[in-house]
Amino acid sequence: MTGLTFTPRSQPLAVPAAVGRRPRLYVLDGLRLFAALFVALHHFAGTARADRPGNPIWGRPVSEIMPSVFRVASYGWIGVEIFFVISGFVICMSCWGRSPREFFVSRVIRLYPAYWFGVLFTTGVLAAFPGVWERLAARDVLLNLTMLQSGSGVGNVDGVYWTLWAELRFYLLFLVVVAFGLTYRRVVLFCCVWGAVAMLTPVVGFPPLRLIANPDGAWYFIAGLALYLMYRFGQDLLLWGILGLSWLMGQKEIGTRIDTVEGVSGWRGAVLIFTVFLLVMVAIASGKLDWVRGKWLVTAGALTYPLYLMHYAAGTTVINRLRSEMDARVLILVVLAGFLVLSYGVHRWVERPLAGVVKRGLESAFARQGRVGG
Template identity: 25%
Template sequence: MINQTSRNYTLDILRAFAAFIVVVFHLNEPIPHIDNWYRNIVKLGWLGVPIFFVISGYCIMMSAFKTSNSKEFILKRFFRIFPPYWASLIIVLLAAVLQKIITGYNSVNFIPTNLQEILANISLLTKPFSKIETINWVYWSLTYEWFFYMVIGIVLLLPYRFWMLALSMFTLISIFIPISDSGFFFFFNHWPTFSLGLAVYAFHFLKGKERLSYFFALAVLSIYGLVTNFALKGQLEYAYVSIFTFVLIVVSPYISISQNIFTRLGDYSYAVYLLHVPIGIYLFGKLKTPFIQENIGWNILYDLLNYSLCCIISYFFFRYIELPSMKMGKRFSKSNLKTQITIS
């Protein structure tokens, strides 16, 4: 069995890579497409999303099996996601104000104008859960993540022996029951991607007959769901990237990687994901002149410098917002556990 307490640096590198390709994808999306090899490659950067979802399924199960109860799990995930998310909302609004002052207009995706829109953006109940737009293009995936966590939290209410069975049933439902792209059950659209991470967890950490049974069941169902679902959408590359990520994580404990600059970038991947649009596009997007856009070398240099700036700012964001938020989540969950023990 794999040691669940040891750090898997392959995951950090995958996170860093996924964040990088999403950043360069978005940096080139708002400008007219030019048919050259670089722009054609970065056009595929949206495929960083399935990498994140598969990793999330794997890591969230590790977190779930380490928690004492559903409430503790949800508290930890809440503090991991929401305080940094709220801080990034402020940064987006500041970027909009600065852009308005400097240029006379702002290119922010959407500015809430009423209480319902404000509350939806604060609570991540925007698209695809509702019809309300997000203030930042990338936030849609966070809504998926939060609903994935809520499903895990519900499963943790069951006796331990039923956890993997219940999750397998969710995977089965996501494949055979047609689900709308919006509404309460929207998250089933990407559940097979998340479920591939659950399959890897079963392979690495479960014991006895359950290990291979749940691994093969979850893997087969997830891959079937991915291929059939994204073939209909004409996005089979999404399924291929998900499966490749799944294979890499399966073999990752047997890959010898020590901590390095790329693994450290994995720590900042959430911050990079949250901040690259307001920093790289809303604030500095206009610096990407037609000359830079049309010249491959200058385009690559611009993207690398912009990405580097996002990483530097993300380091401080991680240190002063994410880390304190995670520590607060641990304190709240421990306080909740002590209260339960005292009452009982």
């Protein structure tokens, strides 16, 4: 495997040649599951809502019930930022050499089958066990099946779905680059242009531009793209500059999120976790973690998306019903284990079969479009 090299300053910067094909990055599967579990722990035992007196999840502040768990769980929200960085890396990796049509099909079959189940599952749980979360009207639940509810001003069936709206906007932007064909230069240019627009958008104050640029999440996706370019082509000063700027902008967004949304964790601790994660990603990009392997990691990665989709509203509802039946720490472990088992079932018997059906249908429709024309 080709080692990573730096372009000497005395020489003009040339586009690096791609390194040879590398093995599957099993470590990313493990990181994704870790991030999902960290987010779930936060939602169960580390949110400001769960720490209020008389809250519907635990009945009293979770910091009084299990203070040590609360201190750790209060930082679990950073798992979302970890997701975004990994998404930038993986999307760039999986789309290299693909056509826009292939990119579109791959995203649809990856996102929608498990999501459809998650919407219906969570709606059913909230209908059967009311009192913790307000259930949406039927028409709003149906709109949620499109994954476009945030663009229509409609609430989410589960609060975690807000991240999918950020992911969709990233995909639509990156589709432009995919349409032209992914190259080192084009992805770097995309990172620079998107970053510049995301930086200026809060000052401009133009809502449509903010919607497209997604300044709250852009720099995490950009960091992932830069890390993948490091992985594929090797390191250079330009990619380190993009990654460094992403860290600087990211730490500012982390502080803003703590001040305006989370309110339960410290900025220093959150930035430390984010920094350590980026260093791990640099190690992955440099090939230093290629030795991490194991089929169980592939399964772990497959559980991540269904777990993320289903754990929050349904999981806190289960905690509400069982909180007086067992120790709080044991209850969290039982709920997490239960959702991991459920997630495997969804992946095995819902996501995979339905993804195959949707893929064949879309490919048939595109083939028909090519034959009919017009």
